[in-house]
Amino acid sequence: MRLSRYFLPVLKENPAEAQIVSHRYMLRAGMIKQQAAGIYSWLPLGYRVLKRIEQIVHEEQVRAGHIPLLMPTLQPADLWRESGRYDDYGQEMLRIKDRQDREMLYGPTNEEMITDIFRAHVNSYKDLPMTLYHIQWKFRDEMRPRFGVMRGREFLMKDGYNFDVDKASALHAYNRHMVSYLRTYERMGLTAIPMRADSGPIGGDDTHEFLVLAATGESEVFFDSAVTELKLGQRDVDYDDRDAVAAVCKEFTTLYARTDETHDPALFDAIPEERRKVARGIEVGQIFYFGTKYSDSMGATVVTAEGTKVPVEMGSHGIGVSRLLGAIIEASHDDKGIIWPEGVTPFPVGIVNLKQGDAAADAACNGLYKALAAKGLEALYDDRDERAGAKFATMDLIGLPWRITVGPRGLANGVVEVTSRRTGESEEMSPAAAVDRIAQIYAAHR
């Protein structure tokens, strides 16, 4: 993409309403525009990151054997009357009437609807296990939306639902989700710690929240600092192997890590003092096992091998997709702007032409742009007629992790500059070597 033809409305000054760094940078980098309290338009740059995050979530869900579908944002109230949640959910649920005066609602979550789909089509244990998920906009009419996309009223969420014949299978689905979530967050450059949590209005017995540590987090968290060292890395987990999956979960949940809701001071004090940490965290996901809560009330049953009809065992599992943008920025920025992890960056690399209109510089930039494209890497080429400082400032603000700087001075020696946004370190090399370097870096993130 050529910047001169793109729509990237960056702001030089901080918008007054933005109090936290991710919100400020998302507005300044031209990623979002607020339309009402807690409701945002996603401008091109923000939309690209949102789609990247969505893509990673999809890939990891499919890898775990989960099946994507798409349910509507609007739901009939009757479905929620069946589970009893129409009255329980309260003011957070946006209730709407259509022209026939039928009661509708903008879905805050989809347990009822997915159960309705399941019961309509599945009757046998032979069709299980099954996990269905979608990535869809939700609406929760928060009393107090804040912090940009971190606590919006409208937000994009991945929500998945597992259906299993017995509790052991359902707990395996729970574990499978935990492992797939760990992989998902790691690919986004995040350290998200699973913490034992409280179940809230969804209801259930077992539940973990995934927290990204950040000073601006809304939850107070207590943990053994050793949990932050745990990495799933490149290990190849067989999602159908119950013991292997359970072993990973055990590894990641044995050390003490809890939110204030479930904090146990006695257990916490048993941790060696130097590893005892109290911090803030942003909740970026949550998994629940809730058994037959919905299948009982809504009549979702299967026939077992023995010929008896049993309600299916269920759980639900969510990832706050739009919130993740804020969380990633909170975890990865400096005083110049955002620093995107390679996994989620809107463009893999930026090309800065220091002297637009200079024949050699223009040709070198065009050559780099094409060579990168040939390797499947879409660069953001700043071909505006701007001064170097302005171009650098824009690149730093929007946070592309790598920058290739092209100017007449370097070209006289046959070199361009490759700069890491994270470290600020630059290295001179030939244009061809620069393309190879960038391609090599991204090979690990495909």
Added chain:
RNA sequence: CGGAGCGUAGCGCAGUCUGGUAGCGCACCUGCUUCGGGAGCAGGGGGUCGGAGGUUCGAAUCCUCUCGCUCCGACCA
């Protein structure tokens, strides 16, 4: 929902107390000079001051009502 505050040009703000016909910086447009970390000079365009009603010769400014947004708190992907 309790408490606090703010709505004046795309963004950041002054002007409101003490009423007199709207201003600054950035951004935008034109020209010249500049050109490796948000350039300089000159010129230019853009606002029924959130909305409605009222007081007044006259309202961004005073009064009433209303809408919107932000922050702190209790609740939540």
